[in-house]
Amino acid sequence: MANLTDEKLVEVKSINKWFGDLQALDDVSLDVQSGKVMVIIGPSGSGKSTLLRCINYLETPTNGQVWFNGERLTSDQRELNRHRAEIGMVFQSFNLYAHLTILENITLALKVVKKIKQKDAESIAIEQLKKVGIADKADKLPSQISGGQQQRAAIARALAMRPKLMLFDEPTSALDPEMIKEVLDVMMMLAKEGITMIIVTHEMGFARAAADEVIFMDNGRIVEKNTPDGLFNQPTSDRTKLFLSQIL
Numbered sequence: 654m655a656n657l658t659d660e661k662l663v664e665v666k667s668i669n670k671w672f673g674d675l676q677a678l679d680d681v682s683l684d685v686q687s688g689k690v691m692v693i694i695g696p697s698g699s700g701k702s703t704l705l706r707c708i709n710y711l712e713t714p715t716n717g718q719v720w721f722n723g724e725r726l727t728s729d730q731r732e733l734n735r736h737r738a739e740i741g742m743v744f745q746s747f748n749l750y751a752h753l754t755i756l757e758n759i760t761l762a763l764k765v766v767k768k769i770k771q772k773d774a775e776s777i778a779i780e781q782l783k784k785v786g787i788a789d790k791a792d793k794l795p796s797q798i799s800g801g802q803q804q805r806a807a808i809a810r811a812l813a814m815r816p817k818l819m820l821f822d823e824p825t826s827a828l829d830p831e832m833i834k835e836v837l838d839v840m841m842m843l844a845k846e847g848i849t850m851i852i853v854t855h856e857m858g859f860a861r862a863a864a865d866e867v868i869f870m871d872n873g874r875i876v877e878k879n880t881p882d883g884l885f886n887q888p889t890s891d892r893t894k895l896f897l898s899q900i901l
């Protein structure tokens with residue numbers, strides 16, 4: 654059993670991922686302790702999304718191991734469903750159901766996956782919508798609210814499942830600039846609450862403020878891993894320096 658002072662919620666042990674003859678992940682290992690925020694940065698095509706998807710087995714690593722909550726993930730579908738119910742994921746494209754209201758988008762999984770009754774599901778949904786500041790949009794369709802509000806709804810939907818871990822894959826990349834802050838503010842609030850998160854983002858200001866640890870990936874490898882201060886102020890690898898000089 655994990656001991657409480659050093660509880661690793663996620664452990665990735667030497668995973669490789671090949672798509673045909675393309676190697677998307679090359680011997681990637683990392684740990685995330687409960688309550689910590691890890692930010693992953695790196696150029697397009699460096700394997701960031703593939704790594705996130707391997708953590709909840711949306712992609713199966715070609716080899717290596719992923720551990721979540723003290724158990725090794727396998728392709729066993731029942732086991733996977735049990736784990737995935739505890740892992741929230743938020744994508745660049747909000748992935749809300751277009752024909753359901755914001756409230757229904759949130760209550761659906763509560764009812765289907767968690768077997769929670771309609772009334773209770775609705776009160777959980779409203780509570781989460783209040784938390785992300787859009788309770789007044791509960792009865793709107795996704796198309797009737799802004800991109801920033803849709804992304805906050807997607808976050809509320811993930812939070813409603815009471816996940817142990819939240820994965821974010823470039824959650825603000827599809828947003829107009831004026832909406833980026835409202836989504837980052839919600840994520841910052843979650844970080845302060847101690848929700849364990851792994852976040853792929855190009856928002857370096859947010860990474861500095863929110864991350865306990867930052868990982869720089871390139872060509873499927875973790876090139877550098879450090880505190881935000883260390884990584885942004887004193888990068889050791891030339892590839893990290895070049896990337897930061899292009900993005901900052």
Ligand code: ADP
Binds near residue numbers: 672700701
């Ligand atoms: P990032 O998120 O850092 O932009 P990705 O993890 O999406 O990078 O992709 C890493 C590499 O793997 C890229 O070369 C990409 O084209 C390739 N790749 C990702 N998913 C697939 C897939 N399903 N099939 C084939 N190649 C893929």
Ligand code: MG
Binds near residue numbers: 703
């Ligand atoms: Mg990606």
